Amino acid sequence: MKNWIRNKPYSKPLGLFLAVFSLSACQFLKSDQDESKGEPVARVYESYLYEADIKEIVPEELTGKDSASFVQNYINVWAKNQLMVYKADYNLTEEQKRFDEKIRNYRNDLLKYAYLQKYVRERLDTNISEKEIRTYYKSNTENYLLRENILRFRYLVVPNDAPDLDKVERLFQSNNAEDLKELKDYALSYARFYTTEDTTWVGFNQFASLVPVQTFNQQDFLAKTKYFKLEADDGLVYFVEILAYKTKESASPLPYVYKVIENVLINKRRLNLIDSLEENLLKDALKKQEFETY
Numbered sequence: 158m159k160n161w162i163r164n165k166p167y168s169k170p171l172g173l174f175l176a177v178f179s180l181s182a183c184q185f186l187k188s189d190q191d192e193s194k195g196e197p198v199a200r201v202y203e204s205y206l207y208e209a210d211i212k213e214i215v216p217e218e219l220t221g222k223d224s225a226s227f228v229q230n231y232i233n234v235w236a237k238n239q240l241m242v243y244k245a246d247y248n249l250t251e252e253q254k255r256f257d258e259k260i261r262n263y264r265n266d267l268l269k270y271a272y273l274q275k276y277v278r279e280r281l282d283t284n285i286s287e288k289e290i291r292t293y294y295k296s297n298t299e300n301y302l303l304r305e306n307i308l309r310f311r312y313l314v315v316p317n318d319a320p321d322l323d324k325v326e327r328l329f330q331s332n333n334a335e336d337l338k339e340l341k342d343y344a345l346s347y348a349r350f351y352t353t354e355d356t357t358w359v360g361f362n363q364f365a366s367l368v369p370v371q372t373f374n375q376q377d378f379l380a381k382t383k384y385f386k387l388e389a390d391d392g393l394v395y396f397v398e399i400l401a402y403k404t405k406e407s408a409s410p411l412p413y414v415y416k417v418i419e420n421v422l423i424n425k426r427r428l429n430l431i432d433s434l435e436e437n438l439l440k441d442a443l444k445k446q447e448f449e450t451y
Contacts, residue, residue: 199232201239206232276434277427285422293418294411301409301417306361306375308402312368313340314350317394326386329353329396349393355400358413368395376404 194207211231215224246254294301313329315322321343328340337353344351350367361375369389372378379402387395403410442448 198228199236201236202243204239206235273431273434277430280430281423281427283423283426285419289422290415290418291411293422294414298408301414303403303405303407303409303413306379306402306404307358307410307413308361308364308379309356309358309400310364310368311352311354311356311398311400312350313344313348313353313396314393315344315347315396316349317388317392319347319394322394326396329398330384358403358410368397379404 194205194209196208197205198208198211199206211228214231215227219227313325315325319325325340325343328336328343331337331340341353344353361379364370368387369391370378370387379399382399384398385395387397389395403413439448
């Protein structure tokens with residue numbers, strides 16, 4: 158094995174794993190010694206692995222020690238596969254080893270899948286209008302009941318040593334445009350996190366990961382809480398306003414399931430395209446007498 162062990166510095170650990178698993182099928186099927194291949198380096202029953210099979214696969218970056226380790230690992234992988242094939246061939250019946258039909262069916266499935274992917278990709282219109290989404294939502298609201306409590310909120314998080322916290326609290330609760338502008342300017346300078354405008358719907362657990370609230374009854378908390386200020390153990394002060402909430406088992410607000418419905422409608426179009434293709438193929442084959450039933 159010394160002929161292919163290189164002495165260049167090792168720099169790519171992944172090379173070892175990639176190369177080990179690049180063993181080609183032809184190597185697993187070698188039988189009888191082939192003198193034209195040179196010196197064999199391993200044998201399993203009547204199958205041989207040759208120096209030439211390994212020589213070009215050893216990464217150039219490996220040192221002599223790592224190169225030797227790589228070669229041994231490669232040989233072991235080859236041997237395990239050869240032994241498994243031998244045992245399978247010995248223990249399976251001739252009936253069990255008939256794979257022609259399975260291979261043919263698998264190939265047909267791959268062909269159909271590839272063709273359908275190409276056909277759909279070239280023809281599918283993925284532009285779904287808001288009107289379509291709203292219409293579908295109204296007709297299927299019962300299918301989109303909430304599985305968790307959700308809410309919309311805005312918040313401002315600042316260090317507890319930030320200046321003018323009393324003023325910040327007043328600005329945060331104000332609806333005055335000038336106050337909100339001043340709050341944004343303040344947030345840009347001091348805030349760790351902030352959303353000072355209307356936000357998207359989020360689950361309560363996600364909300365709790367952003368704001369360290371502790372409650373044993375989420376619905377009770379949501380029903381009783383509009384605004385709160387929280388001084389947390391992490392040295393941060395949280396100003397939070399809950400803008401709206403929906404409880405578990407109630408109908409999901411449309412924005413919360415908008416993308417889900419959009420994907421459902423796209424998939425319906427995809428299935429319709431496939432159904433249409435199959436029907437047209439059948440009709441065309443019947444018309445051309447390429448398909449007959451007896």
